[in-house]
Amino acid sequence: MSTHRSIASRLWHDRTFLWACLIAANIAMLVLAVLIISIFWQGFGTLSWSFITHFASRKPAEAGIRAPLMGSIWVCSICALTALPLGIATAVFLEEFAKKSRFTRIIQTNIMNLAGVPSIVYGILGLTAFARMFGAFGTNLDTAITFGNQESLFYFRLPFGSSVLAGGLTLMLVILPVIIIATQESLRSVPSSLRAGAMALGATRWQTVWCITLPAAIPGIMTGAILAMSRAIGESAPILVLGGLLLVFNTPENLMSDFAILPLQIYHWAGKPQQVFHYLAGSAIIIQLVVLLIFNGIAVLIRQKLQKPLQ
Amino acid sequence: MTAETPIPSTVTSSSTAGPQVTIAPARPSVQGQTLAAAVRETAIKVRGFSSWYSSFQALKSLDLEMHAKHVTALIGPSGCGKSTFLRWINRMNDSITGARASGTLELAGVDLLSQSLDVVDLRRRVGMVFQKPNPFPKSIYDNVAFGPRLHKVYTRAELDELVEQSLRQASIWNEVKDRLRASALSLSGGQQQRLCIARAIAVGPEVLLMDEPCSALDPKSTLAIEELIETLADRYTIVIVTHNMQQAARVSDHTAFFFEGHLIESGATEEMFTRPKNKQTEDYVTGRFG
Amino acid sequence: MLGRQKSVAARTLRERLIVAMLALAATFSIFVTGTIIVILTKETLGFFAFPDVTLGEFFGSFEWNPLLGSEKHFGIWPLVSGTLLVMAIAASFALPIGLITAVYLSEYASPRVRSVLKPALEILAGIPTVVYGFFALTVITPMLQKLTPAFGSYNAMSAGLATGIMVLPIVCSMSEDSLRAVPRSLRDGAFALGGTRFDVSVKVVIPAALSGIVAAFLLAISRAVGETMIVPLAAGGIAQITANPAAEVQTMTAYLVQIFLGDAPATGVEYKSSYAVAAMLFVMTFALTMVGQWTLRRFREEYD
Numbered sequence: 015m016s017t018h019r020s021i022a023s024r025l026w027h028d029r030t031f032l033w034a035c036l037i038a039a040n041i042a043m044l045v046l047a048v049l050i051i052s053i054f055w056q057g058f059g060t061l062s063w064s065f066i067t068h069f070a071s072r073k074p075a076e077a078g079i080r081a082p083l084m085g086s087i088w089v090c091s092i093c094a095l096t097a098l099p100l101g102i103a104t105a106v107f108l109e110e111f112a113k114k115s116r117f118t119r120i121i122q123t124n125i126m127n128l129a130g131v132p133s134i135v136y137g138i139l140g141l142t143a144f145a146r147m148f149g150a151f152g153t154n155l156d157t158a159i160t161f162g163n164q165e166s167l168f169y170f171r172l173p174f175g176s177s178v179l180a181g182g183l184t185l186m187l188v189i190l191p192v193i194i195i196a197t198q199e200s201l202r203s204v205p206s207s208l209r210a211g212a213m214a215l216g217a218t219r220w221q222t223v224w225c226i227t228l229p230a231a232i233p234g235i236m237t238g239a240i241l242a243m244s245r246a247i248g249e250s251a252p253i254l255v256l257g258g259l260l261l262v263f264n265t266p267e268n269l270m271s272d273f274a275i276l277p278l279q280i281y282h283w284a285g286k287p288q289q290v291f292h293y294l295a296g297s298a299i300i301i302q303l304v305v306l307l308i309f310n311g312i313a314v315l316i317r318q319k320l321q322k323p324l325q
Numbered sequence: 326m327t328a329e330t331p332i333p334s335t336v337t338s339s340s341t342a343g344p345q346v347t348i349a350p351a352r353p354s355v356q357g358q359t360l361a362a363a364v365r366e367t368a369i370k371v372r373g374f375s376s377w378y379s380s381f382q383a384l385k386s387l388d389l390e391m392h393a394k395h396v397t398a399l400i401g402p403s404g405c406g407k408s409t410f411l412r413w414i415n416r417m418n419d420s421i422t423g424a425r426a427s428g429t430l431e432l433a434g435v436d437l438l439s440q441s442l443d444v445v446d447l448r449r450r451v452g453m454v455f456q457k458p459n460p461f462p463k464s465i466y467d468n469v470a471f472g473p474r475l476h477k478v479y480t481r482a483e484l485d486e487l488v489e490q491s492l493r494q495a496s497i498w499n500e501v502k503d504r505l506r507a508s509a510l511s512l513s514g515g516q517q518q519r520l521c522i523a524r525a526i527a528v529g530p531e532v533l534l535m536d537e538p539c540s541a542l543d544p545k546s547t548l549a550i551e552e553l554i555e556t557l558a559d560r561y562t563i564v565i566v567t568h569n570m571q572q573a574a575r576v577s578d579h580t581a582f583f584f585e586g587h588l589i590e591s592g593a594t595e596e597m598f599t600r601p602k603n604k605q606t607e608d609y610v611t612g613r614f615g
Numbered sequence: 616m617l618g619r620q621k622s623v624a625a626r627t628l629r630e631r632l633i634v635a636m637l638a639l640a641a642t643f644s645i646f647v648t649g650t651i652i653v654i655l656t657k658e659t660l661g662f663f664a665f666p667d668v669t670l671g672e673f674f675g676s677f678e679w680n681p682l683l684g685s686e687k688h689f690g691i692w693p694l695v696s697g698t699l700l701v702m703a704i705a706a707s708f709a710l711p712i713g714l715i716t717a718v719y720l721s722e723y724a725s726p727r728v729r730s731v732l733k734p735a736l737e738i739l740a741g742i743p744t745v746v747y748g749f750f751a752l753t754v755i756t757p758m759l760q761k762l763t764p765a766f767g768s769y770n771a772m773s774a775g776l777a778t779g780i781m782v783l784p785i786v787c788s789m790s791e792d793s794l795r796a797v798p799r800s801l802r803d804g805a806f807a808l809g810g811t812r813f814d815v816s817v818k819v820v821i822p823a824a825l826s827g828i829v830a831a832f833l834l835a836i837s838r839a840v841g842e843t844m845i846v847p848l849a850a851g852g853i854a855q856i857t858a859n860p861a862a863e864v865q866t867m868t869a870y871l872v873q874i875f876l877g878d879a880p881a882t883g884v885e886y887k888s889s890y891a892v893a894a895m896l897f898v899m900t901f902a903l904t905m906v907g908q909w910t911l912r913r914f915r916e917e918y919d
Binding site for chain 3: 024025027028031032034035036038039041042043045046048049052053056099100103104106107108111112120121123124125126127128129130131132133134135136137138139142143187190191194218219220241244245247248249250251254255277278280281284285292295296299302303306310
């Protein structure tokens with residue numbers, strides 16, 4: 015006969031495990047609380063309206079984040095405008111058009127791999143492909159082919175150099191896999207009976223996608239896209255590869271302008287030995303978090319507004 | 326058999342002047358009609374038809390004829406191939422990888438298995454109603470207008486009229502006329518299914534395929550759909566797959582019994598249910614198996 | 616009949632054009648991977664073409680000293696060791712806590728607790744990594760220094776913990792997804808046999824969700840390896856082989872940051888060495904992702 019494990023011991027295991035759970039879950043909450051409190055503690059004092067409107071300065075009291083804030087907005091807009099169409103098109107092709115073949119399986123595996131590539135590697139790709147264009151136009155910006163006046167809004171040159179366009183396209187590479195995967199999941203959650211219904215009425219595949227599947231998948235796609243964008247706005251490593259820590263004293267004027275971004279400004283200040291720059295970093299982080307909070311708020315709103323019940 | 330008669334003036338009074346709106350007249354009950362007297366024009370012709378999913382043969386050499394403007398019921402136990410067959414008539418099986426077919430399947434003389442067949446045009450001519458109501462997450466109006474908009478360009482008034490006409494034919498107009506802009510998902514299950522029928526009708530098909538259209542509905546909604554099928558049979562060739570023997574007996578003119586991919590027996594519904602020639606058919610219709 | 620017929624030819628043409636464009640978009644991702652591999656290979660070969668660099672030294676030497684001193688050394692192991700040390704600290708923090716939190720969320724927590732904990736984890740997941748770097752430098756390191764004076768102002772422990780906090784939400788949400796995918800019936804079965812909640816969670820649900828949990832772990836580890844903005848701020852810049860969490864270390868990514876911040880001329884051997892390091896980093900994370908993918912496919916239990 016085997017011996018029975020005592021009920022008391024089993025309940026003890028149960029109890030202990032529950033405690034472990036509670037502790038683990040509370041660590042996450044505690045860390046978040048400490049993080050936010052410490053940042054506000056350090057950053058709140060130097061936060062002011064002039065901090066947002068001033069350009070960078072050697073004197074901490076006059077320093078501001080106008081250039082990096084505008085740079086982040088430019089870069090992220092370019093990133094969104096390129097990554098969204100490309101990512102959604104890829105996902106639509108894989109989910110709605112491609113037959114299950116070797117080719118599509120390779121693309122699928124490849125996208126999962128791209129999602130795991132460290133962002134700094136994308137920076138190297140962006141530096142070579144966008145900023146320098148493989149050296150096809152010489153190694154120096156002096157030999158670049160230019161179009162239009164340098165001050166005009168439509169100024170354009172090849173190669174792009176360390177410009178907002180190169181930055182935006184590099185970030186596009188980083189978040190593309192995220193958008194593709196989110197869109198695919200969202201398309202998969204659209205009931206197939208809706209597709210069948212449209213096809214049975216004589217809709218072509220594209221008409222089905224455009225009129226039925228995509229509209230039904232929009233809440234999921236938008237949520238995924240905004241989460242991807244909040245990653246893009248906090249991403250700094252690829253931009254760092256592209257142009258180092260650019261100290262810029264004006265806001266971008268066209269696609270070829272130099273730029274700074276908020277996370278790299280934070281990095282720059284955080285890396286300085288003087289305490290006062292840490293306070294500035296803290297203030298910049300508060301602005302960054304507020305922007306992120308707005309992004310996430312919009313995502314939640316879209317989820318609630320657009321999520322109609324589908325059977 | 327005249328399907329189109331001018332609509333009574335009381336009905337058109339609300340709509341603006343335009344082409345005459347037509348609806349089907351009430352259809353005499355099936356029992357009251359002798360089939361021999363009706364026009365028997367073959368709509369769908371099936372000869373030596375077989376189909377496969379990869380290596381599995383789902384249908385084995387079927388021979389069948391379905392008459393225009395009659396209701397043909399396909400019955401048989403689950404997995405017998407009746408739904409597969411239905412989905413070949415509008416080529417919905419095209420989207421299933423590994424599905425293929427051989428033999429003859431013709432709609433009014435057109436080869437439905439041809440590689441060069443325009444399936445979009447075919448599906449305009451052959452409408453389909455599914456097992457579970459599947460209205461699009463759009464307004465009631467947009468659901469009905471979806472199909473027509475795919476194929477033609479309409480003026481606003483024309484489209485309004487077509488939507489009304491289709492909803493009337495599907496006997497749901499009176500329930501939804503005041504809330505055409507409301508979401509289709511706000512309707513009850515039975516209403517949703519009638520909306521799906523209206524949606525299919527709006528494209529102007531010759532044939533309506535119904536894949537167990539009442540299996541997800543309560544008895545009252547089922548009755549409404551069955552009555553609707555009877556009225557629609559004056560204008561459309563209807564092929565209905567059903568699990569429900571009473572339903573087949575109530576709504577159909579012809580019945581075909583499928584079993585394990587074979588077509589065991591087909592014929593006039595009355596004959597099939599009262600004097601089946603085949604033992605398996607008899608066992609099935611009397612409820613001894615299936 | 617109402618309406619005017621639309622052109623079939625136009626419809627067919629439009630359909631073909633759109634499919635071609637979508638297929639082109641899908642091929643772009645292959646193109647991206649291809650370009651990354653070509654660039655890293657080409658530049659790494661360029662690095663090994665320098666007379667004072669050999670493949671033997673790269674993998675055989677235990678000294679990495681490309682910038683300072685009269686004699687330069689290019690042995691990758693100090694950077695790999697620094698990376699692994701930070702990764703190990705991050706993993707030993709994030710994996711157990713993440714998994715236990717996931718079990719708690721999926722098996723124990725009431726909807727009210729979930730509604731607090733889930734958003735908290737989502738916020739943690741959305742915080743930029745540079746913020747964690749700042750947090751490590753200004754909060755974790757001073758706390759460690761209060762604990763014991765052994766910790767300097769740069770140390771592996773602080774960077775590792777911050778990286779661990781960063782990957783915690785990944786471990787937690789991915790593990791929870793796979794735990795929740797285990798069907799109710801399996802749990803009911805185990806409860807019906809007289810299992811306690813602990814028995815059911817640990818002996819039935821976790822094994823059933825193991826492939827997803829392992830994939831989550833591997834993804835978190837690969838993120839920790841590729842993490843770039845925390846380590847240069849908190850771990851310092853001395854490339855050395857050590858297992859001491861209080862020591863200052865340099866990771867592969869931190870070296871890349873150091874180079875690209877402009878300490879070296881763009882044509883020199885130091886600059887080119889960054890591509891060899893990046894190639895190594897790419898190979899490591901690529902291998903981790905592939906193993907994760909393989910685990911998911913190979914060991915996935917299909918329930919329906």
